[in-house]
Amino acid sequence: MTILTLKTKLEAPLEAAAVVPDRFAGKTEADIAGLEVAYGNETAHLGDFFHVDGEGTYEITLEGDLSCVKNIAAGMTLGKVAVHGDVGMHLGAEMRGGEIHVHGNADDWAGAEMKGGTIHIRGNAGHGLGGAYRGSRRGMNRGLIIVEGDAGNETGSLMRRGFIVVTGNVGDFTGAFMIAGSIMVFGSLGIRAGAGLLRGTIVTLRDPELLPTFRYDCTYSPSFLKMVFQDLKNHGLSVADKYMTGRYRRYSGDSNRLGKGEILVYDQC
Amino acid sequence: MAVHRQRHQRPRNILWRKKGCHCSAVGQRIQEPGRISHVPDRGCPTTACFNGLDAEEEVTVGGQLRFFGDGYQSSKVIAGRRYWRVPVMEGEFLVEEKFGVQAAIAGGNFLILGSDPTVTLQAAELAVEAMRRIAGVIMPFPGGIVRSGSKVGSQYKFLKASTNDAFCPSLRGIVDTQLPDGVNSVLEIVINGLEERAIEEATRVGIEAACISGIRRISAGNYGGNLGKYKFHLQEIMKKASTK
Numbered sequence: 001m002t003i004l005t006l007k008t009k010l011e012a013p014l015e016a017a018a019v020v021p022d023r024f025a026g027k028t029e030a031d032i033a034g035l036e037v038a039y040g041n042e043t044a045h046l047g048d049f050f051h052v053d054g055e056g057t058y059e060i061t062l063e064g065d066l067s068c069v070k071n072i073a074a075g076m077t078l079g080k081v082a083v084h085g086d087v088g089m090h091l092g093a094e095m096r097g098g099e100i101h102v103h104g105n106a107d108d109w110a111g112a113e114m115k116g117g118t119i120h121i122r123g124n125a126g127h128g129l130g131g132a133y134r135g136s137r138r139g140m141n142r143g144l145i146i147v148e149g150d151a152g153n154e155t156g157s158l159m160r161r162g163f164i165v166v167t168g169n170v171g172d173f174t175g176a177f178m179i180a181g182s183i184m185v186f187g188s189l190g191i192r193a194g195a196g197l198l199r200g201t202i203v204t205l206r207d208p209e210l211l212p213t214f215r216y217d218c219t220y221s222p223s224f225l226k227m228v229f230q231d232l233k234n235h236g237l238s239v240a241d242k243y244m245t246g247r248y249r250r251y252s253g254d255s256n257r258l259g260k261g262e263i264l265v266y267d268q269c
Numbered sequence: 270m271a272v273h274r275q276r277h278q279r280p281r282n283i284l285w286r287k288k289g290c291h292c293s294a295v296g297q298r299i300q301e302p303g304r305i306s307h308v309p310d311r312g313c314p315t316t317a318c319f320n321g322l323d324a325e326e327e328v329t330v331g332g333q334l335r336f337f338g339d340g341y342q343s344s345k346v347i348a349g350r351r352y353w354r355v356p357v358m359e360g361e362f363l364v365e366e367k368f369g370v371q372a373a374i375a376g377g378n379f380l381i382l383g384s385d386p387t388v389t390l391q392a393a394e395l396a397v398e399a400m401r402r403i404a405g406v407i408m409p410f411p412g413g414i415v416r417s418g419s420k421v422g423s424q425y426k427f428l429k430a431s432t433n434d435a436f437c438p439s440l441r442g443i444v445d446t447q448l449p450d451g452v453n454s455v456l457e458i459v460i461n462g463l464e465e466r467a468i469e470e471a472t473r474v475g476i477e478a479a480c481i482s483g484i485r486r487i488s489a490g491n492y493g494g495n496l497g498k499y500k501f502h503l504q505e506i507m508k509k510a511s512t513k
Contacts, residue, residue: 142346161346182345199343223317223363224345224354231348260341 002032002057004050006064006085012040013088014049017071019060021079021098027056058098062087067107073100076117089126092119095143108152109133111145114162118144120235127152127171130164140164140181146235153190156183159200165232175202178261184228197254197261205243205266214253219267221247317363320350322463324369331364374499377460377468380418380436380488381479386454388483390414393456399478405467406460415457421492433490452485465499472501473510 002024018035033047046052050062058079062072067086074093083091086104093112100119108126111119112133125147131154132139139158146165153171156164159181169187177196182203189208203225225248229239248264318331335342335353342355344366351366381396383389397413400406408414423431434440435447436455448455458475462468476487489503 163346180343201343201345218360220360222354222361224347224352227347227352228345234348260343 001054001059001061003053003061003063004046005053006049006062006066006069007051008049010039010049010068012068014039014044014069015071016046016069017074018046019062019069019072019081020074020076021058021060021081022075022077024056024060025058025079029053029055032056067105070107073098076100086123092117095119105149106147111140111143111164113138114140114143114145116142119146121145121147121149123147124149124168125151125155125166127154128157129155129166130159130162131156132158138179144235146232146237148237150187156181159183163228165237167237175200175261178202182228184232194254194261194263196257197263198258199260201262201264203248203264203266207265207268208263210251210263211254213255214251214263215255217250217252217262219247219249221245222250222264225264314359318365320365320368322369322371324371326370327367328370329366330368331366334362334364371463373461373463374465374468375461376497377462377472377499377501378415378418378457378490379472379476379503380490381456381458381484382436382448382452382486382488383454383456384451384483384485388481389454389456392479392481392484393458395481396458396475396479400458400460400471400475403467403471403474405464406462406471408458409461410459413458415459418455418457418490420490421496436488447488449486457490465501468501469506469509472503473506476503476507477510 015038018037023035024032029052033045033052035046037044037046061082063084065085066083067088070088071090071093072083072087073081073095074090075095076092076098077096079098081100083102083104087102087106089107089109090112091106091110092100092114093109095114095117097117099117102121102123105123106121106125109128110121110125111130112128113136114130129147129151130140130145136158138160139156140162141160143162148167150168151166151170153173154176155166155170155174156178157173157176158179159175160179162181164183167186170185170189172190172192173195174189174193175183175197178198178200180199182201184203186205188206189204191209192211193208194202194214195211226244229244233239243266247267249267251263253259253261331353335355338355342353344351344353353364353366355362381389381392383392393414397408400408418433418436419430420433421430434444438448438453441448460468460471462471479487487503
């Protein structure tokens with residue numbers, strides 16, 4: 001395992017796209033310390049900011065307040081990254097495989113346009129979680145994101161495949177222009193959830209304020225939700241039995257577009 | 270001595286695990302060269318179908334049944350496995366995309382001969398309940414129980430199987446019956462399994478569970494001793510169990 005400990009207070013954003021298991025594996029401590037990063041508008045080396053402990057492996061642990069460190073594990077394809085502390089923007093963006101565990105909060109665009117792997121954030125996430133960058137046609141396309149806290153606006157925007165779970169509340173425009181995939185929110189949805197939804201599923205356990213372009217279908221117990229909840233339990237989340245066995249109101253939409261998406265709302269009655 | 274025979278000529282079978290109801294999963298049969306495949310029945314209320322066999326060879330099941338959804342179907346990947354949600358009148362049919370297949374044995378069976386239909390059914394249900402705890406076997410009929418066991422052949426040329434008259438209580442007086450006195454109802458339990466040992470074990474626990482007051486005899490469909498290559502001798506199976 002390679003342990004990186006932040007040794008200096010950052011006064012400008014540090015772009016640390018080099019911190020991925022793919023680039024660490026097989027390198028010595030000196031090689032890792034020599035990897036290039038961008039600090040503000042200057043090129044620097046990883047060793048200028050982090051104390052490197054251990055040879056390069058597919059398992060990286062980062063420690064310290066990394067809220068100004070961007071692009072950690074962006075594009076990773078395998079291995080495991082653990083962050084003890086808050087982490088900056090673009091965590092695991094465009095990743096294709098492996099696992100990221102954050103014991104703290106993550107800033108905006110965590111898991112943006114990811115294509116595989118798992119991100120588990122034990123804190124809050126910012127805006128654009130698993131979403132699409134401006135101008136992109138697709139957001140997250142496979143993979144799993146779990147946030148044990150709140151998430152910001154545009155969670156899962158333009159999502160194509162994959163699963164996002166937020167145990168707290170989410171901001172506005174959740175799943176906006178979603179193509180497919182699933183978003184599950186244990187807390188409340190912000191306004192305009194599912195705007196422009198083509199296909200895909202948004203599940204919420206609190207009554208949301210839905211757009212008028214979503215139409216009520218029925219109240220039932222979808223079998224697949226039981227399996228989803230069971231899988232989340234296997235990931236260490238606690239899920240009350242009433243949500244596994246309960247009934248959900250199904251709303252189809254967005255009828256402004258294809259209208260084959262759905263919002264499932266836990267029926268409190 | 271009772272001999273169990275493979276009922277189908279081709280001993281290949283899909284095994285699946287069902288959830289939600291006890292009715293038959295043999296909804297459709299796809300005939301392929303060298304294979305009999307049982308596929309889940311999307312018409313059976315509350316049924317959801319999951320692959321219970323991790324095998325090298327897989328066949329697409331949900332991936333084909335999904336077309337019944339006529340464009341309204343959707344898929345979900347959960348824990349790395351793809352499932353299809355097909356909207357149906359009752360609600361929603363959930364089926365896994367692919368099912369494992371391997372060579373297996375179909376058509377093991379035994380008969381429960383009872384004094385009346387109530388006690389015979391009770392014995393059969395107890396047997397099935399016990400047999401379901403055995404890994405690697407399924408009892409493919411509704412509730413695992415068959416009321417209309419068959420014999421090979423018929424007086425009609427177009428019919429390959431017909432009622433097992435030797436075990437029909439209502440024909441006792443006019444056919445060469447195999448029913449002892451006091452038997453007024455017979456139920457059959459059919460067993461499909463991945464290997465002989467699993468079928469033997471299921472047969473043993475099933476027979477033990479079925480032997481309740483009112484059951485006069487346990488027998489099996491023999492089919493003239495010339496159907497299939499696997500033979501399960503009830504007395505040997507029970508003898509093995511008693512010597513364990």
